[in-house]
Amino acid sequence: MTTWRGTIRRSLGLVTVGLLVSVPALGACGGTSGGGAGSGSSSTSPSVSSAPLWAAPGDGALPQKTVAALQSALDAWVAAGHLVGISAAVVSPAGTWSGAAGVDGAGVRLQPTSAMGIASVTKTFVAAEVVQLASRGLVNLDAPLADYVSIPFDAKGATVRQALAMRSGFPEFSGADSMKAIAADLHREWTTADDLALIPTTATGTGTLGGVPSYTNTNYVLLGELIAKVTGLPLAQALHRDLIGPAGLTRTWVQTAETPTAPLTVAKDVPGVTIVDRAGPFLPSRAAASSLGGCGAIASDAADVARWGYLLYGGHVIDSALVRQMEADPQPEPSKGLYALGTTVMTDDNGNTMVGHAGGGTQWPYTTVMMVRTGSAAVSVAVLTPQPADFADDIYNLFMTLQQTATG
Numbered sequence: 001m002t003t004w005r006g007t008i009r010r011s012l013g014l015v016t017v018g019l020l021v022s023v024p025a026l027g028a029c030g031g032t033s034g035g036g037a038g039s040g041s042s043s044t045s046p047s048v049s050s051a052p053l054w055a056a057p058g059d060g061a062l063p064q065k066t067v068a069a070l071q072s073a074l075d076a077w078v079a080a081g082h083l084v085g086i087s088a089a090v091v092s093p094a095g096t097w098s099g100a101a102g103v104d105g106a107g108v109r110l111q112p113t114s115a116m117g118i119a120s121v122t123k124t125f126v127a128a129e130v131v132q133l134a135s136r137g138l139v140n141l142d143a144p145l146a147d148y149v150s151i152p153f154d155a156k157g158a159t160v161r162q163a164l165a166m167r168s169g170f171p172e173f174s175g176a177d178s179m180k181a182i183a184a185d186l187h188r189e190w191t192t193a194d195d196l197a198l199i200p201t202t203a204t205g206t207g208t209l210g211g212v213p214s215y216t217n218t219n220y221v222l223l224g225e226l227i228a229k230v231t232g233l234p235l236a237q238a239l240h241r242d243l244i245g246p247a248g249l250t251r252t253w254v255q256t257a258e259t260p261t262a263p264l265t266v267a268k269d270v271p272g273v274t275i276v277d278r279a280g281p282f283l284p285s286r287a288a289a290s291s292l293g294g295c296g297a298i299a300s301d302a303a304d305v306a307r308w309g310y311l312l313y314g315g316h317v318i319d320s321a322l323v324r325q326m327e328a329d330p331q332p333e334p335s336k337g338l339y340a341l342g343t344t345v346m347t348d349d350n351g352n353t354m355v356g357h358a359g360g361g362t363q364w365p366y367t368t369v370m371m372v373r374t375g376s377a378a379v380s381v382a383v384l385t386p387q388p389a390d391f392a393d394d395i396y397n398l399f400m401t402l403q404q405t406a407t408g
Contacts, residue, residue, distance in 0.1 A: 050321060054314035054378040057307065058095040062406065069405045071099045077398045078102035083385050084268065085110040086398070089302035090406040091310040092379040097406070098303040104386040105268035105365070106278060113301050115251060115260040116267070116384045117283040117366040119359025121305060122298040123220050124370070125239050127164055127342025128312055129227050131322045132242060134160075138230050149225040153199060160226065163219040164341040166333050171203035172216040175363075179273050182287045186277040189256065190291040192225055213333035217295040220342075224294020235294060243318075247311045252300040255282050255289035260299045267365030268387040276365055284365045296359060302382045309370045310380035313355050327355055348373065348400065356380075358395075362388050369395055371403075379407050 078101040085102030098112040133139040144157035158168035177198050224235045231238040236254035253260045259281045267284045269276045277285035283299045311317045330338035330345040338345045353374045360367030367389035372380040381403050
């Protein structure tokens with residue numbers, strides 16, 4: 001494992017434009033516009049057969065003193081000018097909390113239920129779905145990903161497991177070209193083929209197998225396609241059936257197959273490019289959301305994100321053995337720290353193990369951190385902000401203050 005503070009810039013990476021990666025990156029994949037991808041799909045109970053790793057989250061609110069301290073931390077952070085606005089949530093066995101402070105990119109005051117794009121936290125949903133499908137015998141993690149989906153640049157058979165762990169050797173999307181194309185038509189519905197077409201034929205990693213870990217959104221765009229092929233359902237329906245529904249998430253949408261509902265959060269645009277549609281229903285726009293697919297299309301609110309982290313890594317949504325698989329064998333990935341299967345693994349400053357994911361960063365309009373401190377004192381904390389943010393300077397201290405306040 002690796003300490004949080006020492007590797008914060010590497011371990012709380014990005015969803016789209018690389019935080020420290022030299023070539024900015026965009027994920028992609030389309031869906032169908034309109035509402036309710038979950039409609040018409042049968043609901044299933046969570047695939048949990050062994051005992052959960054932690055107790056169920058508490059049903060009530062945290063103590064009032066703790067609630068006041070948590071809200072005060074948000075207010076102080078905005079008042080100090082670190083961020084224009086922020087929402088956050090805590091889920092623990094002792095209870096739950098969510099709060100907000102400041103405004104969004106349009107100057108509208110944020111609410112605890114304000115929906116935002118959660119960027120690469122989407123990868124935790126996709127990874128959980130893939131390992132669950134593998135446990136049902138529907139996917140072989142050590143088979144070539146090209147056995148399941150068409151990969152025009154993959155000539156040597158990178159495996160599903162390698163894609164999950166960012167060790168496929170696949171090339172990244174051309175971030176600058178993708179951002180320009182999104183900005184050119186904010187109402188365009190993108191597909192995986194559209195995004196793959198942006199990969200230069202000379203891109204590093206084309207046609208390689210394994211090798212040095214490299215965090216590339218291409219992996220999860222293709223894994224989203226795998227889920228659709230194997231289940232026979234659009235990605236949104238599969239995730240709702242197997243994960244979002246069983247977890248009881250009521251404000252989580254897989255864009256653009258689903259349309260988020262108010263209150264919506266208008267993001268602040270990345271300097272130099274306009275990809276936010278202030279009048280549209282998708283976050284940050286139809287073009288941007290549909291370009292993300294399995295690497296970052298989900299929108300949610302802080303309470304749902306924190307609940308998802310607790311239930312996923314606590315073994316309440318997928319079997320505990322699968323959770324351990326998602327956390328196992330982390331490898332040093334230059335832009336992410338230690339990375340396993342859709343999961344960053346690290347320790348905090350006090351030596352506590354933490355798992356989870358982050359998304360967004362300095363060149364994407366929404367920034368999200370969802371990390372869970374594991375063990376006997378498990379607590380899940382989610383922080384969402386409607387602006388490009390530096391994980392080291394803008395997010396870390398607030399995140400740790402919330403975690404420490406929630407656990408006393």
